[in-house]
Amino acid sequence: MALYTRVSGSVSVITLQNPPVNALSAAVRQSILNTMERALSEPEVTSVVICGQNGKFCGGADIKEFGSNVRGPDLVPLIHRIESAAKPVVAAIEGIALGGGLELALGCHYRIAHSKAKLGLPEVTLGLLPGAGGSQRLPRLIGIPAALELITTGRHVTATEALQLGIVDEVTERNAVDAAVKFALSIAGKSLDSRRISTYPCPCPPDVDAVFETAMQRVRQRARGAIAPVACVQALRAAATLPYTQGMEKERELINVLLTSGQARALQYCFFAQRVVGRWSTPSGARWDTSKPRPIHRAAVVGLGTMGRGITVALAQAGFSVVAVETNEKQLTEAKQAVSGMLERGAKRRGVPLSLNKIIYSHKIQPVTDVDLVIEAVFEDMALKKTIFQQLSAICKPGTFLCTNTSGLDIDELAAQTQNPELVVGMHFFAPAHVMKLLEVVYGRKSSPQAVATAMEIGKKMDKVSVAVGNCSGFVGNRMLKSYLEQAFFLLEEGATPELVDEALEEFGFAMGVFRMSDLSGLDVGWKVRKASGLVAIEALTGPSARVREGRRYSPLGDLLCEQQRFGQKTGRGWYQYEKPGGRVAVPDPWLHRFLEEYRGQHGLVARRIDHQEVLDRCLYALINEGFRILEDGIAAGPEDIDVIYVLGYGWPRHHGGPMFYAGMVGLNKVLERLEHYHQVHPDVPNLQPCCLLRKLVASGSPPIQKWREVIKKPHSQL
Incomplete structure (x- = not known):
C-alpha cells in the first residue's frame, strides 16, 4: 500500500x-x-x-x-x-x-x-x-x-x-x-x-x-x-x-x-534457491534451523596458508575478534603482511575505517584456549588434522566449537579425536575465502544442531551463503567434481585435446574449462591428495594396470604430467604452455599433443573424433548423475542446495540455473537416455550408470524441480 x-x-x-x-x-x-x-x-x-x-x-x-x-x-x-x-x-x-x-x-x-x-x-x-x-x-x-x-x-x-x-x-x-x-x-x-x-x-x-x-x-x-x-x-x-x-x-x-526465455527462469530460480538453502533441514526432515545458534565473540584460525589468511580476513571484516595461529614463524610473518594488505584493500573498497586490532597473531596454539570457536585451516592431511584436533580438544575451554576447513575429509574421523564430537562441524570455504560467497557447512553423525546452526550463522555474518550438507568423501561440490574431471580425462584418452574440451565448456558458459582451471589451481594439489589416498601407484603409471584403479577405469594422465614436474601456471607448463612460470596466457602445447598420442599408442587406444556435444554430454551429465546420487544418499536436502553450491562455488553459469535445474530444463528423459547410451559404450565407468533416483523421477513423469523432494522421500520400491 x-x-x-x-x-x-x-x-x-x-x-x-x-x-x-x-x-x-x-x-x-x-x-x-x-x-x-x-x-x-x-x-x-x-x-x-x-x-x-x-x-x-x-x-x-x-x-x-x-x-x-x-x-x-x-x-x-x-x-x-x-x-x-x-x-x-x-x-x-x-x-x-x-x-x-x-x-x-x-x-x-x-x-x-x-x-x-x-x-x-x-x-x-x-x-x-x-x-x-x-x-x-x-x-x-x-x-x-x-x-x-x-x-x-x-x-x-x-x-x-x-x-x-x-x-x-x-x-x-x-x-x-x-x-x-x-x-x-x-x-x-x-x-x-x-x-x-x-x-x-x-x-x-x-x-x-x-x-x-x-x-x-x-x-x-x-x-x-x-x-x-x-x-x-x-x-x-x-x-x-x-x-x-x-x-x-x-x-x-x-x-x-x-x-519468456529459459535463462530468466534459471536466474530467478537461482535467486530463490539461495533463500531455500537458508531454511535448511536434514533429508530425514529434522529441522536444524529451529536450533538457536550460540553467540560467538572470539574466534581462532589455526594455519595461515592461503585459505587460513582468507578466513581470518573474512572473520575480521565480519566484526569478530580473531586469534590467528601459525607455528611456522616465516609463514606467520608473511601471513601478517598478507592479511593486513587484504584488510586494507577491503576497507578502501567498502569505504569503511581500517581496523587491524581485531587480530592477535601467535606462533603457538595456546592462545586459542579462550575463544568460542576454532576453524582449523591447515593442509589437507588427515594425520596432521587429527593431531591438531586432539590438541584443541585438550586445551580449549568447555563448549568451544571445533570446525575444520576441509574440502572432503571425514568429519566423523576428526570428531572422534575430541572429547565432545557434538561440537565438531566442517566449514568448507572456497578460495579466496574472503571473497567467495559459498560456505559448505558439513554435519557429522554426532554434530549437534546448535553447532551446525552456529556455523551457519557465522557464515551469514561473513556475508556468505551457507549450505548445510552431510558427511561423505568430497561432500557435495568435490564429490560431483570428481565425476566431471574423470570424464574430461577419459575424453583426452579417446582423442580429444585439452583445448577442445575447454572450448566446449567455455562456450556453455564456464569462465574456464577443466584444463585451464587445473593449470590455474595447480596439478600438484590433486596429485598430493591422490597419492595420500593410495590411489596413485607411481610404479604402475605406465604398466598394464595404469588405467585401472580399485576395479574401475582410471586415467593417470594428470599423475604422469606431475611426474614431469608440469604443475600448471606455477611452472609454466601443465595442460598448456605459458610464456614463463606464473604466466596467465594458456597456449596449446605441441609436447602435450605428442604425449597424448604416445600414451594412446602405449595403451592400445585409437583416437577418434570427439565433438563439443559429446564433451558436454559426458562431463555435464556425469556431474548431474552424481548430483542425483547425492540426493538419493541424503547428503543434500534438495536440488536447490546442489545448485547453489555449484553456481557460487564451482563457476556453473548462473544463466543455466545449476546442474540439477539444467537437467530439468533439458529434460530428465534426455539425461537418462544419454547416460544409458554412454554407459553401454563405457561399462567400466560406473559414474555413467544412471542413478536410481533419476530413473524414479522419470518414472514419476519428470516432475518440475520444485516437486523433486516429494519423489525423493518416496520408498525405492515405488519405482
Missing part, C-alpha cells in the same frame, strides 16, 4: 508500505496511482514527496509476480503519470532504490538521497533488463557510457557516486524525507519543463556506432552465452538512436523476449 499524508500544509507525502523492501506489487502500484491522483487533484497541495517506510525507498518489482498474470496498473504508465504531473514530485531515497524502485525515482522530477543509500538497476542479474523506462531514461540523464556500465552489470552505486553521475540532485546526511519536504517547498510553482527526463535528448558520443560495437563485443565476451546483457546493450542503443516513444517500444519488445 501507499500511505497518504500532508505536511507543512502543502506537501503531500506518499509512503510506500510493503515490507521488507517496499516492492512494487500490484496493490502498491494501484495505491501509488490512487494517492498520486488525490495529491494532484487537491488544490492545497503544491508538491509531492514519494518515500518508503522503515528507511527503505523501494527494492523494485515484486519478483513473485514474474511469469504470472500481472494485475493492477502497469508500472510504465504509472511512472509516465508521475513524470507528466503539473506539480513537482520529489523522490526521497533512503536505504535502497533498486530496479523498478530507481525507475520510479527517475520518473520523479527531483531525487534527494541519504548518504548511505544504494541505487542501481540489477535486472540483468535476473535475466531481464530495466523494463519500466530505465533503459531509456538513465542514458538520457547520465550519458551512454555510464548507463552501459551500470545496466549491463547490474552494479549498485552509493549515493555519493549517484550524485557524481547525475542520478540524484542532492545527498543529505539528515533524514532524506525531511530534506525532500524542505526541497519540495522551495520549488513549488516552478516550471517542470526541464525536469522530465523522457524529453531529454540522449547525449551521444560522435562515434556512437563504434561505442556500441565495442560495448557489444565486451558484453558478449563477459556474458558467456547469457542473453540479458546483450539485450541491455540493444535497449540502450535504441535510447541513443530513436525517439523516446520508439525506444520504449524496443524496451518492451526486448523485455517480452527475456521474460
Whole structure:
C-alpha cells in the first residue's frame, strides 16, 4: 500500500508500505496511482514527496509476480503519470532504490538521497533488463557510457557516486524525507519543463556506432552465452538512436523476449534457491534451523596458508575478534603482511575505517584456549588434522566449537579425536575465502544442531551463503567434481585435446574449462591428495594396470604430467604452455599433443573424433548423475542446495540455473537416455550408470524441480 499524508500544509507525502523492501506489487502500484491522483487533484497541495517506510525507498518489482498474470496498473504508465504531473514530485531515497524502485525515482522530477543509500538497476542479474523506462531514461540523464556500465552489470552505486553521475540532485546526511519536504517547498510553482527526463535528448558520443560495437563485443565476451546483457546493450542503443516513444517500444519488445526465455527462469530460480538453502533441514526432515545458534565473540584460525589468511580476513571484516595461529614463524610473518594488505584493500573498497586490532597473531596454539570457536585451516592431511584436533580438544575451554576447513575429509574421523564430537562441524570455504560467497557447512553423525546452526550463522555474518550438507568423501561440490574431471580425462584418452574440451565448456558458459582451471589451481594439489589416498601407484603409471584403479577405469594422465614436474601456471607448463612460470596466457602445447598420442599408442587406444556435444554430454551429465546420487544418499536436502553450491562455488553459469535445474530444463528423459547410451559404450565407468533416483523421477513423469523432494522421500520400491 501507499500511505497518504500532508505536511507543512502543502506537501503531500506518499509512503510506500510493503515490507521488507517496499516492492512494487500490484496493490502498491494501484495505491501509488490512487494517492498520486488525490495529491494532484487537491488544490492545497503544491508538491509531492514519494518515500518508503522503515528507511527503505523501494527494492523494485515484486519478483513473485514474474511469469504470472500481472494485475493492477502497469508500472510504465504509472511512472509516465508521475513524470507528466503539473506539480513537482520529489523522490526521497533512503536505504535502497533498486530496479523498478530507481525507475520510479527517475520518473520523479527531483531525487534527494541519504548518504548511505544504494541505487542501481540489477535486472540483468535476473535475466531481464530495466523494463519500466530505465533503459531509456538513465542514458538520457547520465550519458551512454555510464548507463552501459551500470545496466549491463547490474552494479549498485552509493549515493555519493549517484550524485557524481547525475542520478540524484542532492545527498543529505539528515533524514532524506525531511530534506525532500524542505526541497519540495522551495520549488513549488516552478516550471517542470526541464525536469522530465523522457524529453531529454540522449547525449551521444560522435562515434556512437563504434561505442556500441565495442560495448557489444565486451558484453558478449563477459556474458558467456547469457542473453540479458546483450539485450541491455540493444535497449540502450535504441535510447541513443530513436525517439523516446520508439525506444520504449524496443524496451518492451526486448523485455517480452527475456521474460519468456529459459535463462530468466534459471536466474530467478537461482535467486530463490539461495533463500531455500537458508531454511535448511536434514533429508530425514529434522529441522536444524529451529536450533538457536550460540553467540560467538572470539574466534581462532589455526594455519595461515592461503585459505587460513582468507578466513581470518573474512572473520575480521565480519566484526569478530580473531586469534590467528601459525607455528611456522616465516609463514606467520608473511601471513601478517598478507592479511593486513587484504584488510586494507577491503576497507578502501567498502569505504569503511581500517581496523587491524581485531587480530592477535601467535606462533603457538595456546592462545586459542579462550575463544568460542576454532576453524582449523591447515593442509589437507588427515594425520596432521587429527593431531591438531586432539590438541584443541585438550586445551580449549568447555563448549568451544571445533570446525575444520576441509574440502572432503571425514568429519566423523576428526570428531572422534575430541572429547565432545557434538561440537565438531566442517566449514568448507572456497578460495579466496574472503571473497567467495559459498560456505559448505558439513554435519557429522554426532554434530549437534546448535553447532551446525552456529556455523551457519557465522557464515551469514561473513556475508556468505551457507549450505548445510552431510558427511561423505568430497561432500557435495568435490564429490560431483570428481565425476566431471574423470570424464574430461577419459575424453583426452579417446582423442580429444585439452583445448577442445575447454572450448566446449567455455562456450556453455564456464569462465574456464577443466584444463585451464587445473593449470590455474595447480596439478600438484590433486596429485598430493591422490597419492595420500593410495590411489596413485607411481610404479604402475605406465604398466598394464595404469588405467585401472580399485576395479574401475582410471586415467593417470594428470599423475604422469606431475611426474614431469608440469604443475600448471606455477611452472609454466601443465595442460598448456605459458610464456614463463606464473604466466596467465594458456597456449596449446605441441609436447602435450605428442604425449597424448604416445600414451594412446602405449595403451592400445585409437583416437577418434570427439565433438563439443559429446564433451558436454559426458562431463555435464556425469556431474548431474552424481548430483542425483547425492540426493538419493541424503547428503543434500534438495536440488536447490546442489545448485547453489555449484553456481557460487564451482563457476556453473548462473544463466543455466545449476546442474540439477539444467537437467530439468533439458529434460530428465534426455539425461537418462544419454547416460544409458554412454554407459553401454563405457561399462567400466560406473559414474555413467544412471542413478536410481533419476530413473524414479522419470518414472514419476519428470516432475518440475520444485516437486523433486516429494519423489525423493518416496520408498525405492515405488519405482
